[in-house]
Structure formats: C-alpha cells, structure tokens
Amino acid sequence: MVIEIICQAIVNREFSGGCSLAVRPHYSDIKKGRFTESKKYDFVYLDNKHRLTTLFLDSWDASREEMAEFANLIYHSAMVISTCSSLVLDGAMLDRPLISIAFDAIPQKEFRHKVDYLYSFSHFNDVKKTGAVAFVYTPEELKASINGYLNNPEADSLNRKNM
Numbered sequence: 001m002v003i004e005i006i007c008q009a010i011v012n013r014e015f016s017g018g019c020s021l022a023v024r025p026h027y028s029d030i031k032k033g034r035f036t037e038s039k040k041y042d043f044v045y046l047d048n049k050h051r052l053t054t055l056f057l058d059s060w061d062a063s064r065e066e067m068a069e070f071a072n073l074i075y076h077s078a079m080v081i082s083t084c085s086s087l088v089l090d091g092a093m094l095d096r097p098l099i100s101i102a103f104d105a106i107p108q109k110e111f112r113h114k115v116d117y118l119y120s121f122s123h124f125n126d127v128k129k130t131g132a133v134a135f136v137y138t139p140e141e142l143k144a145s146i147n148g149y150l151n152n153p154e155a156d157s158l159n160r161k162n163m
Contacts, residue, residue, distance in 0.1 A: 002105045003038050005139045006081075006146070010043060014143055016150045022047060022073055024087075047073060079149045081142075084118035088133050092160040097149035098133040099142065132159035 003023055010019045020043040025035050038044045049066065062070075071090075074080065080091030083101040091098050104115050118124075127133060134149075134156070136142040149155060 001034075002081075002083075002101050002142070003035065003044075005105060005142065007038065007041050007044065009143050009146075010041070014147075016147055019043065019078075019150075020045065022077065024048075024070070024073065078153065079146070081146070083115060084124050088127055089163075092132055092163045095157055095160055097153050097156065098160065099145050099149070100133045100135050101142065102135045102137050103139070103142075105139070127163065130159050130163040132156055132163040 003021070006021055009015060010021065021038075021041075022045045023035050023038050024047040035046055035048070039046050047069075049069075074087075074090050074094055074096065077091075077096055079097035079099060080087055081099040081101065082088060085100075088098045088100065102115055102119060119128075128135070134145045136145050
C-alpha cells in the first residue's frame, strides 16, 4: 500500500526533516479496516472516526465536529496526498501542496480496481489541467514529490490558487 511506502520512507529517513502521517480513509472504507495496520507506527494518526448511518445512500453523515476536525487536519498538514479525490480542492483552498497517486501499489487484475480506472472519469480532468496537483506514477516519484514540497511548499501555489 502507498501508506506503507510512505511509512518506510519515514522510518528510513528519506524525507527532509521529521515527518508524521495522518491517514484519513474514505468513509466507504471504514468498515473494511484496511488501514488499521498503519497504527503500528507511532508517527501515524488514523482518522477513522467517520459517523456512519443508514439514512443516506453513501452511509456517511458527518457531524459538525467531524467537519471541524477535518478542516483542522488539512489546515495543519504540510501537504495533501490522495488518489483522484476532491480532497485536492480542500487542500488547494488552504494552499497546501497536492500530490495525487497515479499508480497501483498493489497490482490489480481488473481495470475497475486499478487507479487508472479512477482517473478515466471526466470529473478530474479539469483538476489535471490546472498544474496544481503533482501526479506521481511510481513510488520513487512519490517520495521525490514529498521531498520537493517539504523543501519548497510554495511550488505550484499560484496553480492551486487558480484552481
């Protein structure tokens, strides 16, 4: 998983300065518990307190407190790393460097399970065109982009503002 790639890089001191990682699973992923393994690292915060309900089709019913905690998390983050997510819009509003994962850390056989599938929809095309998001296609590019933004968080700031 991408989280493990980042965690191993932190352990191996591959990044400029000390780092921590906040992991916020998609609300549809909470019940799967795929990210609980990341809690073995003392520098990982797992934000899995989503309020779920049967009232809405997507099962998510964010409370006011949850929304405030989320905004606070983004505000205090050095950057936002996601996969084809509207989180880049939240990060751009606070001028946080944005990295979008465009590779499968775990090889997938079916196209609908591949990261490429997520990017095949038109809803992210306008984001791609802005230059506000660094798309990374390998673990090496991911680590290089993280280091690049740690060393120069102002990079792509104008593009984020324009987005």
